Structure formats: C-alpha cells, structure tokens
Amino acid sequence: MTDLIQLASQPAVWAALATLVVMEVVLGVDNLIFISILTNKLPADQQTRARRIGIGLALVLRLGLLGTVAFIVHLTEPVFSVFGQAFSWRDLILIGGGLFLLWKATKEIHHTVDPEPKADGAAGGSLGFGAAIGQILLLDLVFSIDSIITAVGMTEHVPVMMIAVVIAVVVMLVAAEPLSAFIARNPTVVMLALGFLIMIGMTLIAEGFGAHVPKGYIYTAMAFSAGVEGLNMLARRRRRSAQGEARVPAGQTRRA
Incomplete structure (x- = not known):
C-alpha cells in the first residue's frame, strides 16, 4: 500500500498511466472488432454472453501475463535464425496470429460475398459457441502479448500496467454491445471491418519478420x-x- 501511495504522488506515473490507458484502448479496438464480427454469427441468445466471456478472457490473460512480466520480456530474445533473420517467440506468436487473422478475415469475406444457404433460414448459428470462444481466446493471447510487451517498454511499474489494462477492458466491455449492434445494422461496415482485420494481420506478420510498422x-x-x-x-x-x-x-x- 505504501508503494502505491508513493507511485500515486509522482506526476510521471500519472502521465504513464494516461498514455498506457490510451494505448491499451486503441490496441483493444482490433480485438473488439474481431469479437464483434465473430459473436454476431452466433444465435442471438448467445451473442452477449460470448462477448462478455471473450472480453473477460482478455482481462484474465493480460493480468496473468503481467504477473509473469519477467518471462514475457524474454520472449523478445532470439531463439533461432533463418537466412540471417533472427526470430523470437514473440515474432512467432505475431506471425501465427497474423496468419490466423488473414485466414479468418478472408473466410468471412468469402462468406459475406457468397453466403452459403442455411437450411433453417436463421440469420445466425453458423458458428458454434465453443468454436467462437476458442478463436476469441487465440486472438486475445496474440493481442495481449503484443500490448504487454509494448507496455513494459513504457513503464516499469506493474501496478500501473494492471490499472491501465483494467480500465481499457472496462471500456471494451461498455463499447462491445453498441459496436456489435452497429455492425449488425450496417452490412457494409462488416466488409470494412474485415478489411481492417486483413490489414492488422499483415501488420502482425510484418512485425514478426522484423519490419516495424x-x-x-x-x-x-x-x-x-x-x-x-x-x-x-x-x-x-x-x-x-x-x-x-x-x-x-x-x-x-x-x-x-
């Protein structure tokens, strides 16, 4: 408690907290778009629960990763090289996450342009609840590791990082329902959001290969x-x- 009071008395810590909150919220937009598109494919009675579980998993993952921040920092150390290009575990996670985003966004674009007929005529239900949560968890992990490594470079105080993560996830939780409803009401926005996911996927792959974007x-x-x-x-x-x-x-x- 004494340490927290000392941190609260430092203006630099408040500045770092404000910067981290903004960064976490901005980085969370990518995750929130993916969660909104994915959960909108579920039956209506499962969508809200899936969004809350997905965002809750993001909070648990990020707080858990902050508890092992020393291990996370070591993920940036090279583990092998190919043709002179060194790769770390972080690079491999970013490349894997980027490839998954490209595959998922391309698949969703194909389904939007040439939808498969549904036997029951329902608007949702084309994706299982467990499959949706699994895919959300995978992207939560990728975005969480990326955001935590970025946060570590901005401040050394773990409590500040945790507070920033909690505030950002609360913002995501509040924005999830309006964003999902907006996407559902405007089909053209879905295509735009899928284009965003493709761009984000390519960015993750580029950063995994060492090209900073x-x-x-x-x-x-x-x-x-x-x-x-x-x-x-x-x-x-x-x-x-x-x-x-x-x-x-x-x-x-x-x-x-």
Missing part, C-alpha cells in the same frame, strides 16, 4: 476509411429519406 499509419488509415464509410452511410440515409418523402404526396393523391 508505425501504429499511427495503421490507425490513421482505419480512421480515414471509417470516415469515408460514414459519409456513404449518411448519403444513403438521406437518399432513402428523400425517396420516402417523394412517395408520400403521390400516395395521398391516389387516395384522393
């Missing part, structure tokens, strides 16, 4: 694309509104 470029591109899609949604909404207003007078004339 500034996160600012990635999130700027995502924000620009989201802004363009927002304008398209606004245009479609106004077009539908104008068409509806144009039909009303004609209907009234016919009734007269």
